[in-house]
Amino acid sequence: MSDTPPGDTVLEVRDLHTHFFLRRGVVKAVDGVSFSLKRGEVLGLVGESGCGKSLTALSLMRLLPKGGARTIKGEVLLGGENILQHTPAEMREIRGRRISMVLQDPQTSLNPVFSVGDQLREAIERRRKGASLSEIMKEAVAALRRVEIAAPEQRIGQYPHQMSGGMKQRVVGAIAISGEPEVLIADEPTTALDVTIQLQYLKLLKRLQAENGMAILFITHDFGVVGRMCDRVAVMYAGRIVECGPVKQIFEAPQHPYTRALIASVPKMTGPAGRLTTIEGQPPSLMDLPVGCRFASRCALVEQRCLDAYPRSVRVGDAHTADCWKVSPP
Amino acid sequence: MAIVDRPSRTVVQRRWSLWRAMVWPRREAAPRRTARVPWIPIVIISVIVIMAVFAPLLAPHSPIDQTLRDKLLPPAWMLGGKDKYFLGTDAFGRDILSRLIYGARVSLIVALLALTVGGGVGLAIGIVAGYVGGAVDSILMRLVDAAFTFPAILFALLLAVTMGQGLGTLVIAISLLLWATFARVIRGEVLALRQRDFVALAKVRGCSSLRIMLTHILPNVLNTFMVLVTLNIGVVIIAEATLSFLGAGIPPPTPTWGLMISEGRGRIAEAWWVALIPGIAITLLVLSVNLFGDWLRDRLDPRLRQL
Amino acid sequence: MKRFIARRLMQGVVLLFMVATIVFFLGRLTGNPVDLMLPEDATAEDRAQLTQTLGLDGPLSEQFLIFIGKALHGDLGTSIRMKQPAAQAFFDRLPNTLVLIPWALLLGMMLGIPLGVVAALHRGGWLDRAAGTVAVLGVAMPSFWLGVLLIFVFSVELGWLPSSRMGGPEHYILPVITLGTFLVAGFMRITRSAMLEVMESEFVKLARIKGLSETTVIWKHCLRNALIPVLTLWGVFVGNLITGAIVTETVFAWPGIGRLTYEAVIYRDFPLLQAVIILKSILILGINLGVDILYAYVDPRIRLA
Numbered sequence: 034m035s036d037t038p039p040g041d042t043v044l045e046v047r048d049l050h051t052h053f054f055l056r057r058g059v060v061k062a063v064d065g066v067s068f069s070l071k072r073g074e075v076l077g078l079v080g081e082s083g084c085g086k087s088l089t090a091l092s093l094m095r096l097l098p099k100g101g102a103r104t105i106k107g108e109v110l111l112g113g114e115n116i117l118q119h120t121p122a123e124m125r126e127i128r129g130r131r132i133s134m135v136l137q138d139p140q141t142s143l144n145p146v147f148s149v150g151d152q153l154r155e156a157i158e159r160r161r162k163g164a165s166l167s168e169i170m171k172e173a174v175a176a177l178r179r180v181e182i183a184a185p186e187q188r189i190g191q192y193p194h195q196m197s198g199g200m201k202q203r204v205v206g207a208i209a210i211s212g213e214p215e216v217l218i219a220d221e222p223t224t225a226l227d228v229t230i231q232l233q234y235l236k237l238l239k240r241l242q243a244e245n246g247m248a249i250l251f252i253t254h255d256f257g258v259v260g261r262m263c264d265r266v267a268v269m270y271a272g273r274i275v276e277c278g279p280v281k282q283i284f285e286a287p288q289h290p291y292t293r294a295l296i297a298s299v300p301k302m303t304g305p306a307g308r309l310t311t312i313e314g315q316p317p318s319l320m321d322l323p324v325g326c327r328f329a330s331r332c333a334l335v336e337q338r339c340l341d342a343y344p345r346s347v348r349v350g351d352a353h354t355a356d357c358w359k360v361s362p363p
Numbered sequence: 364m365a366i367v368d369r370p371s372r373t374v375v376q377r378r379w380s381l382w383r384a385m386v387w388p389r390r391e392a393a394p395r396r397t398a399r400v401p402w403i404p405i406v407i408i409s410v411i412v413i414m415a416v417f418a419p420l421l422a423p424h425s426p427i428d429q430t431l432r433d434k435l436l437p438p439a440w441m442l443g444g445k446d447k448y449f450l451g452t453d454a455f456g457r458d459i460l461s462r463l464i465y466g467a468r469v470s471l472i473v474a475l476l477a478l479t480v481g482g483g484v485g486l487a488i489g490i491v492a493g494y495v496g497g498a499v500d501s502i503l504m505r506l507v508d509a510a511f512t513f514p515a516i517l518f519a520l521l522l523a524v525t526m527g528q529g530l531g532t533l534v535i536a537i538s539l540l541l542w543a544t545f546a547r548v549i550r551g552e553v554l555a556l557r558q559r560d561f562v563a564l565a566k567v568r569g570c571s572s573l574r575i576m577l578t579h580i581l582p583n584v585l586n587t588f589m590v591l592v593t594l595n596i597g598v599v600i601i602a603e604a605t606l607s608f609l610g611a612g613i614p615p616p617t618p619t620w621g622l623m624i625s626e627g628r629g630r631i632a633e634a635w636w637v638a639l640i641p642g643i644a645i646t647l648l649v650l651s652v653n654l655f656g657d658w659l660r661d662r663l664d665p666r667l668r669q670l
Numbered sequence: 671m672k673r674f675i676a677r678r679l680m681q682g683v684v685l686l687f688m689v690a691t692i693v694f695f696l697g698r699l700t701g702n703p704v705d706l707m708l709p710e711d712a713t714a715e716d717r718a719q720l721t722q723t724l725g726l727d728g729p730l731s732e733q734f735l736i737f738i739g740k741a742l743h744g745d746l747g748t749s750i751r752m753k754q755p756a757a758q759a760f761f762d763r764l765p766n767t768l769v770l771i772p773w774a775l776l777l778g779m780m781l782g783i784p785l786g787v788v789a790a791l792h793r794g795g796w797l798d799r800a801a802g803t804v805a806v807l808g809v810a811m812p813s814f815w816l817g818v819l820l821i822f823v824f825s826v827e828l829g830w831l832p833s834s835r836m837g838g839p840e841h842y843i844l845p846v847i848t849l850g851t852f853l854v855a856g857f858m859r860i861t862r863s864a865m866l867e868v869m870e871s872e873f874v875k876l877a878r879i880k881g882l883s884e885t886t887v888i889w890k891h892c893l894r895n896a897l898i899p900v901l902t903l904w905g906v907f908v909g910n911l912i913t914g915a916i917v918t919e920t921v922f923a924w925p926g927i928g929r930l931t932y933e934a935v936i937y938r939d940f941p942l943l944q945a946v947i948i949l950k951s952i953l954i955l956g957i958n959l960g961v962d963i964l965y966a967y968v969d970p971r972i973r974l975a
Binding site: 631 | 685692693696697809811815818819821906909910913917920921931932936938943947950951954955
């Protein structure tokens with residue numbers, strides 16, 4: 034599948050299927066997702082809300098929401114081991130230490146009744162078993178400093194409600210990376226932040242990544258952020274990745290009609306102020322997916338074969354694939 | 364994740380639609396989850412209601428007349444029991460079954476009256492506080508908080524001593540226990556309703572506040588009100604029994620379940636049936652009413668689950 | 671924190687004033703309060719004297735001031751039956767109730783909170799249903815009847831435990847169960863629903879992302895948050911305990927303030943009842959203040975506000 038040397042790939046996801054089994058039917062929220070992540074790489078996972086991005090992330094962490102969500106098929110290879118087959122105890126060993134995650138809303142992702150220091154300490158303790166409390170607290174202060182929190186010695190004793198959203202999200206970041214994971218999943222980490230703070234946070238993530246060489250799976254709905262953060266990008270639509278490739282190639286020559294439409298809908302900072310386009314129609318219900326291309330109902334170039342069968346994956350360039358009948362290999 | 368499933372339950376749908384259509388004709392959307400209809404509680408409640416309504420026809424003996432010759436007889440199935448006293452007799456030779464049947468009457472009448480008075484006052488206060496808002500709201504809600512802090516039973520006892528025992532005192536006393544719960548929940552509903560378009564529209568049309576409260580707000584909180592009423596029947600029955608037990612309920616010789624327990628507890632060693640049987644009746648009725656209320660709430664107003 | 675306590679104290683004083691007012695006016699609701707305050711065989715001189723001390727010949731506002739003034743000096747009238755100051759009678763009996771209440775609370779929490787957590791963890795399973803049944807039954811049984819039932823089973827039939835009066839530790843068991851059953855059900859219900867809500871929250875997800883063990887996630891991160899709504903209900907529970915104590919002490923002939931209340935009612939001892947209600951109100955307010963402080967301790971958002 035991947036043409037990079039295996040030693041270089043830290044995370045590989047193959048044909049992942051995570052469905053919600055409800056009484057009303059089966060919601061195929063993640064339905065055949067494959068991608069790989071190399072050491073030190075930032076892969077953007079882009080798509081509209083509800084396309085299965087977050088559930089993909091939670092499937093990788095094996096922290097599916099309660100009530101009917103199950104990963105029924107596929108492999109998640111972390112350093113070559115399929116973590117979907119790990120026991121819960123083995124999985125706990127991996128979480129935080131090898132694969133970690135930053136959640137979307139900083140207002141709710143910290144526990145309101147424990148101090149920031151307490152919550153950070155719990156994460157550090159796992160890596161530094163047997164270390165004394167003062168050592169760990171010293172490290173906690175260092176961790177806060179690393180995420181650019183001013184006066185970390187004072188902040189460490191504070192509670193989440195005493196901090197701003199941006200600061201809380203930095204703390205969440207510090208907690209997530211304190212186990213020095215190989216893979217960090219960032220699920221829309223800046224969506225809930227002010228625009229000015231968003232940029233700072235992205236820069237911080239970039240810097241942290243450069244420092245310890247972790248791979249980041251960056252989930253977002255914002256193509257603008259992708260260009261700033263990512264090396265490669267995977268575009269997700271209705272439970273599947275429809276196009277995947279290096280950021281530059283995707284921006285310059287998007288192949289899938291959905292990707293093109295998404296990029297066209299991003300306001301441009303430079304050049305003439307053209308009309309902003311939106312994509313007509315609604316994505317198909319994840320409970321009742323069409324047999325053919327899932328974008329067919331909204332695609333301007335739709336043909337009969339698009340409705341008849343799901344398109345094969347076409348390699349359009351170096352590490353660049355697109356699932357579309359209308360795309361031909363170069 | 365927005366999609367959350369609940370543990371599946373057997374779906375019994377639309378079996379009661381006629382009944383529902385009679386009582387709540389305006390409910391449109393069907394609730395997401397349909398719990399099983401609580402048939403056993405419904406049967407128990409029906410039996411007790413029938414007992415109460417037709418007490419004079421059903422009771423085999425007078426609940427008040429004493430037959431000292433037959434005192435403290437055990438239930439019919441026990442050694443020494445007589446067939447004519449199915450559940451035995453008390454220390455004055457009164458038939459327990461007959462007293463139980465008449466006692467159901469007292470419980471249900473008190474419940475009906477107290478829920479009408481207490482619930483009605485709470486409903487009115489809740490609507491006014493929620494709709495008028497401002498200082499009126501904060502004063503009324505302070506009162507509600509105060510009512511929650513102090514056990515109403517204490518005031519009920521005080522009333523019984525100052526006003527004397529009787530149905531009126533009892534109803535007022537239990538209403539004191541109820542109004543605050545009703546007021547708080549209804550106010551919350553009204554706060555939400557106030558923001559709705561039809562209220563704004565009515566204002567634009569020049570309706571008076573009183574008119575809006577009566578014709579637009581009131582009908583929309585009736586569902587919640589009914590759920591609250593059902594959920595509080597049990598509270599009222601226990602309160603009535605407790606006050607009777609403490610000598611602050613309907614005065615003897617009128618049979619009430621609480622009084623029967625109170626009279627029987629001194630002779631528990633020789634005649635357990637006098638005190639224990641009425642308690643079983645109370646527990647069964649309250650249990651049934653609560654289970655029924657839970658079901659009704661889930662069906663009509665699942666948001667009230669916090670209560 | 672100091673301002674928080676001061677504000678609570680102020681509110682308490684206002685509430686207490688309201689209670690005193692209600693008690694005062696109820697006493698005058700039905701004709702001449704002298705009839706309520708004195709035994710039926712009181713002489714004409716007694717009546718005249720009481721009329722004078724209470725200022726009953728003056729206007730109502732003046733009577734009210736006299737009442738409040740006396741109450742502030744600790745004079746809450748004289749018990750008709752016991753012929754001693756009502757406040758005195760209350761404080762003589764208070765310790766007997768105060769030794770009972772903590773045990774009932776402890777029983778309620780030690781059983782109710784873990785049961786609620788377990789029920790939430792096994793939501794929909796048989797443990798949840800079993801716990802739910804216990805809760806529903808605990809609420810449906812009138813506690814005075816439960817007391818009678820316990821006496822019948824454990825004292826009369828089995829002969830294991832004493833049925834009444836104070837004494838050694840074995841005397842505590844049945845009253846504490848009677849008083850605590852309602853609390854077990856209450857604590858369980860609230861803990862369960864609070865846990866269910868907390869378990870869905872994002873910070874629990876983050877705790878799992880950190881790789882914490884399930885035990886830590888549930889019993890530390892979830893429970894500590896779930897305890898906040900549990901604690902808010904303490905105020906309500908205190909009210910329930912005071913009411914429950916009346917019934918429980920009556921059933922078990924326990925010489926506490928609950929039994930005193932019952933005696934005041936059945937002997938129509940209005941001055942005693944009036945004093946009991948006012949003093950119990952102070953007790954309830956005091957406990958509520960304590961709960962508020964505890965609440966602030968558990969929830970830093972209040973403590974540091």
